[in-house]
Amino acid sequence: MLRRALASLAVLLAVVLTAGALAAPAGAAEPVDDYADYQPQKKCSPRAKPGTEALGRHLVSRYGGAYGGISRGCTPGSTSEHQGGRAFDWTLDAASKRDRRTAKAFLRDAFATDRAGNPHARARRMGIMYVIWDDRIYSAWNEFRPAAYLSSGCRSRKRCSKTLRHRDHVHVSLSRAGGKGRTSWYDGRL
Template identity: 55%
Template sequence: MSVVRPLLAAALLATALTLSPGPPALAGPAAAPGLRASAAHADAAPLEDYAAYEPPVRCSPRDRRGTKALARWTVRRFGGGWGGISRSCGATPSEHSEGRAFDWTVDVRRAADRRRVRALLDALFAPDAAGNPAARARRMGVMYVIWDDTTWSSWRRFAPAPYLNAACPSKRECSRTLRHRDHVHISLTRAGARGRLSWYIGRV
C-alpha cells in the first residue's frame, strides 16, 4: 500500500497537469501579432492626401486619443520627453486648446536630441513602399511641424521653410521656447487628433 499510494498520486497529478487549460497570461503575447496585423492593415489602407490647414476655432483643452497615440509613438520610438498636449485657452488660438497638438521635449543644444529630431522627420516624411512621399505624416494627419526656427507644413508638401513666431520682432528678441529650440511642435487635423485616419488603425 505504501508504494501504490505515491504511484497513484503521481498519476493523478500528471493527469491534472495534462488537462489544465494553462495560465491566462498566454493571451498577452497573442495580442502582439494582432497589433502587427492591424498596423500592416493600416499601411494597406488608401493613403490620405496632404492635410489642409484647419485653424483652431474653439476652446476644448482635452487630450484627443489620436494625439495621445502619436505622442506615445514619438517618445517610445525616439526618446525625448513628454511636453504635453492640451493647454488652457488664451487670447491666441492654438491647436493645443483643441487637444490636437503635441510638444515633444528635445533640446537643439544636444547632439543626441538633434539626431532624435532628424530621425523623427525622416520617419514622418519618408516615402512608403509604393514611393508616395511623406506617407506616414499623411496617414497621421500631420498639418505642420515646428523645430529650431523651421516649419514643415503639409500644404507645402512638408518642404522646410523659415519660421518666426508672430510675437517675436526678430530671432534675437525671441525666447528659445518661441523659437522651438527646446521642443518640437506637431499639429494634427481634427480627424488625425480623433484617430480617424489610416495610421491609427490598431493604435486607438
C-alpha cells in the same frame, strides 16, 4: 480545331496578364491619406484628443525625448491647436547633438516615401498638419518642405526665446481627423 484551341489559349493568357498588371502587388500599402490643409482651432476644447495622445506616446517610446504635453488653457483671441487638444510638444533640445539626431530621425521617417511611391506617407497617415522645430516649419499644405519660422510673438530670432523658436521642443499639430485618431496610421492603435 487546334487553331481554335490556340486562339482560346491566347485570349485566356491575355486576360490573365491584363488582370495581373492591374492588380495591386502583394503586400502593397493601403492608400495614403491626403495632405492635411490648415485647420485652425475654432472653439476652446483643450482636452487631449485620442490621436494626439497616441502619437505623443509613440514618439517618446519610439525615439526618446520627453512628453511635453498637449493641452493649454484657452486665451481669448488666440488660436492654437493646443487649445483644441490637437498639438503635442515633444521635449528635445536643439543644442544637444543627440536630440538633433532624434528629431532628424523622426522627420526622415515621417517624410519618407513609402514602398508604393507615396511621398511623406507616414506624416500623411498620422494626420500631421505641421511640425515646427529649430526655427523651421514643415507644413502639409506645402508638402512638408522646410521653411523659415518666426513666431508671431517675436520681433527677431535674436530677441526670441528658445521656446518660441521651438528649440527646446518639437511642436506637432494634427488635423482634426488626426487628433481624433481617424486617419490610417491609427487603425488598431486606439
